[in-house]
Amino acid sequence: MQYMLLLYVDQNSWAKMPPEEQQKGYGAYMSFLEALKKAGAYQASGRLQPTTTATTVRVSNNKTQVLNGPYTETKEQLGGYFLIEAADLDAAISWAARCPASSHGTVEVRPVWVNPAP
Amino acid sequence: MTSGEGGEQARSTADAVARRSYGKLVAFLAARTRDVASVEDALAEAFASALVDWPRNGCPANPEGWLLTAARRKLIDFARRRRTGDSASGQLQLIAEELEAAAAASTANEWRIPDQRLALMFACAHPAIEAGVRAPLILQVLLGLDAVMIASAFLTSPAAMSQRLVRAKDKIHQAGIPFRIPEREELPGRLGTVLDAIYAAFSEGWTDSGGTDIARRDLAEEALFLGQLVTQLLPDEPEALGLLALMLYVEARRPARRDAQGGYVPLAAQDVSLWNSELIETAEMLLLRASPMNAIGRYQLEAALQSAHVARRRKGDANWSSIVQLYDALLALSGSPVVAINRALAVAEVDGARAALDILQSLAEDKRLTEYQPYWAARAELLARNDARDEAHQAYEVAIGLERDPAVRRFLQQRQSALALASSQVLTVTTDREFQAVKAPCSDG
Numbered sequence: 001m002q003y004m005l006l007l008y009v010d011q012n013s014w015a016k017m018p019p020e021e022q023q024k025g026y027g028a029y030m031s032f033l034e035a036l037k038k039a040g041a042y043q044a045s046g047r048l049q050p051t052t053t054a055t056t057v058r059v060s061n062n063k064t065q066v067l068n069g070p071y072t073e074t075k076e077q078l079g080g081y082f083l084i085e086a087a088d089l090d091a092a093i094s095w096a097a098r099c100p101a102s103s104h105g106t107v108e109v110r111p112v113w114v115n116p117a118p
Numbered sequence: 119m120t121s122g123e124g125g126e127q128a129r130s131t132a133d134a135v136a137r138r139s140y141g142k143l144v145a146f147l148a149a150r151t152r153d154v155a156s157v158e159d160a161l162a163e164a165f166a167s168a169l170v171d172w173p174r175n176g177c178p179a180n181p182e183g184w185l186l187t188a189a190r191r192k193l194i195d196f197a198r199r200r201r202t203g204d205s206a207s208g209q210l211q212l213i214a215e216e217l218e219a220a221a222a223a224s225t226a227n228e229w230r231i232p233d234q235r236l237a238l239m240f241a242c243a244h245p246a247i248e249a250g251v252r253a254p255l256i257l258q259v260l261l262g263l264d265a266v267m268i269a270s271a272f273l274t275s276p277a278a279m280s281q282r283l284v285r286a287k288d289k290i291h292q293a294g295i296p297f298r299i300p301e302r303e304e305l306p307g308r309l310g311t312v313l314d315a316i317y318a319a320f321s322e323g324w325t326d327s328g329g330t331d332i333a334r335r336d337l338a339e340e341a342l343f344l345g346q347l348v349t350q351l352l353p354d355e356p357e358a359l360g361l362l363a364l365m366l367y368v369e370a371r372r373p374a375r376r377d378a379q380g381g382y383v384p385l386a387a388q389d390v391s392l393w394n395s396e397l398i399e400t401a402e403m404l405l406l407r408a409s410p411m412n413a414i415g416r417y418q419l420e421a422a423l424q425s426a427h428v429a430r431r432r433k434g435d436a437n438w439s440s441i442v443q444l445y446d447a448l449l450a451l452s453g454s455p456v457v458a459i460n461r462a463l464a465v466a467e468v469d470g471a472r473a474a475l476d477i478l479q480s481l482a483e484d485k486r487l488t489e490y491q492p493y494w495a496a497r498a499e500l501l502a503r504n505d506a507r508d509e510a511h512q513a514y515e516v517a518i519g520l521e522r523d524p525a526v527r528r529f530l531q532q533r534q535s536a537l538a539l540a541s542s543q544v545l546t547v548t549t550d551r552e553f554q555a556v557k558a559p560c561s562d563g
Contacts, residue, residue: 001294088296089246111293 002043002112003084003092008076009105011050028100036084041095043083051077076105083112128172132165135181137340139231141260143182145238146231147189149297152241154259155287160192161185182231235260236347237297242286243311244295251282256315258283261340263319270522299351306355309348313361313417316344320365341365349404356408360418363404367424370397382529390431398428419448438467455484459496471503491520495530507537 017025029047036042051070058065070077082099086092089109096107140161148157164185178184242255254268265280289295300308320341345362352358374392377383405421423444426437445461458481466474478497487493498513514534521527 003294086294088294088298089244090296090298092294093246109293 001086001088001092001114003086003089003095004110004112005082005084005092005096005099006078006108006110007080007082007099007101007105008074008108009079009101010076011079013104014079015050025100025104032099033082035098036082036095041084041086043085045080045082047080048078079105124173124176125169128169128177131172131177131181132168135185136165136262139182139185140262141235141238141340142231142233143186143189144259145234145297147186147193148238149234151193151291152294152297153291155284155291156193156196157189158259158262160189160196163192164188186231234297235344236351237299239312239315239344240299240308241290241295241297243308243315244290245308246293246295247286247289248282249311251286252311253315253318254279255283255286256312257319259287260344261319305352309352309355309358312348313357316341316348317361317365317417319344320368338365338369342369354411356411356413357415357417359404359408360415360421363401363408363421364417364424366397366401366404367421367428370394370401370428376525380525382523382525384529385427390428393428393431395431398431401425414447416448416451419444419451423448438464442468455481455487456490456492459487459493462500463496466500466503471500475500475504489520491517494520498530498533502533502537511537 014022014025033042033045051073054068054070056067056069056071058067079101082095084092084095086095089111092109092111096102096109099107101107143161144154144157147160148154151157167188168181168185172178172181238260239256242259243252247255257263257268258265265283266276268283269276269279299305320338342362342365345358345365348358349355349362370393371385371388373394374388374390375383383389401421402425405418405425408418423441426441426444430436441464442461445457445464449457449461458477462474462477462481465477475497478493478500481487481493494513494517498510498517501507501510501513511534514530514537518527518530518534521530
């Protein structure tokens with residue numbers, strides 16, 4: 001099964017870290033990525049720019065509404081994702097627990113639809 | 119043989135297989151697809167087919183295998199009907215794998231379905247499943263109980279319960295919750311919800327101990343079986359031992375719970391010579407085995423309570439002050455209003471009915487209790503002992519109205535009419551303490 005690990009972290013605390021700390025943190029993510037690849041679990045990943053760069057779009061009554069900022073303002077923000085292949089939820093949960101974000105933030109595990117709903 | 123007899127026989131064979139094998143069939147059929155809801159539907163249809171086919175063609179030599187094959191065919195139908203394309207073929211592939219596994223597991227004439235019930239229980243008790251629905255889910259999926267029966271055991275509405283059950287099954291399927299016994303290190307943490315469900319099943323079976331309802335009695339046996347299974351798997355888990363001990367104490371008193379006319383006999387009035395001393399001794403041994411493990415929990419405490427009650431066997435009276443102490447510990451652990459009611463009744467034996475009534479009064483704010491029979495029965499009993507006959511009469515009225523077991527209803531009616539006849543001395547036989555102690559465990563505490 002495919003699972004999406006959604007990483008919610010406090011982007012401000014990252015920005016406040018000294019460069020060497022950031023380097024260490026970045027290294028931890030690289031190691032996690034490497035482990036995923038070695039295990040054949042890796043599908044895709046991405047690190048998102050801070051929510052200050054976010055734009056929200058909604059179309060209603062044929063009018064496109066474009067707003068500055070993220071969908072919701074939260075204490076921890078969606079900062080990145082890993083799309084992984086795992087045998088079951090327990091396997092996905094143990095990857096989520098290894099992900100550095102689960103130590104300094106929260107990781108949401110979501111199964112991906114095999115087929116879109118009819 | 120007339121078709122009537124054949125139909126009768128087919129029905130009783132189907133009932134017997136349903137009781138013995140329902141959970142096993144669900145666990146086995148759903149292990150790969152994890153689609154519990156479809157498996158339940160397929161099994162329901164397979165049982166319906168059996169009731170048509172068996173009276174006509176005779177009961178098969180291997181009814182379990184017959185049902186498994188029929189259910190599997192239904193599952194293939196479902197998968198084809200639902201959708202063509204990748205998903206359907208994936209589903210069919212899984213069913214085919216399951217078939218191969220079944221073939222490998224069976225010899226020429228005999229199907230041996232591997233017992234994966236425990237793995238299924240752990241899937242139902244997975245931390246990713248909403249806490250309050252884990253135990254009901256196990257009851258439904260492993261024992262085939264309907265949502266109405268489960269809702270009444272868990273003090274909730276049938277509509278809400280069935281919705282939560284559907285959602286939980288969807289989650290197992292869609293989130294890919296595995297059917298697996300957890301690794302040793304995470305096992306103890308996951309065990310509690312499994313034990314709660316086993317106990318809830320046992321309580322359901324216990325509610326009608328008169329033997330009039332075979333399905334219920336088997337539920338208690340099934341729960342005992344599951345309890346034994348867990349202690350075999352986890353011989354060093356004190357709470358699993360405590361639960362088994364608790365169930366055995368209660369089971370030991372089954373023969374004494376009804377008189378010859380099927381009338382209800384409260385614990386205090388039971389003939390101790392009818393208690394099964396072998397089961398009681400096994401229970402005492404299990405408790406002794408658990409105690410040096412130094413991890414006291416709800417089930418060991420409840421078993422210890424039972425132990426204090428059965429002390430009457432030797433000493434002529436239960437040990438009330440230690441019963442109150444055990445309830446104190448249990449209440450601190452669970453915070454359950456049901457435990458608080460039982461504690462109040464024990465307090466009545468030590469400090470009198472007035473003190474116990476004050477405790478009940480403080481519990482009255484919990485809305486769930488207004489529909490809970492033992493609350494009203496306890497209230498009625500204590501009011502009667504306090505000579506508040508009109509209020510007692512009313513409380514009995516509500517208790518009778520809420521009770522579903524006819525024998526208990528008759529018992530409560532007798533108590534109610536005794537109010538008008540006699541002085542309060544007649545009412546020294548305490549109300550159904552044992553019944554309350556066992557009924558409706560509050561697993562959400």
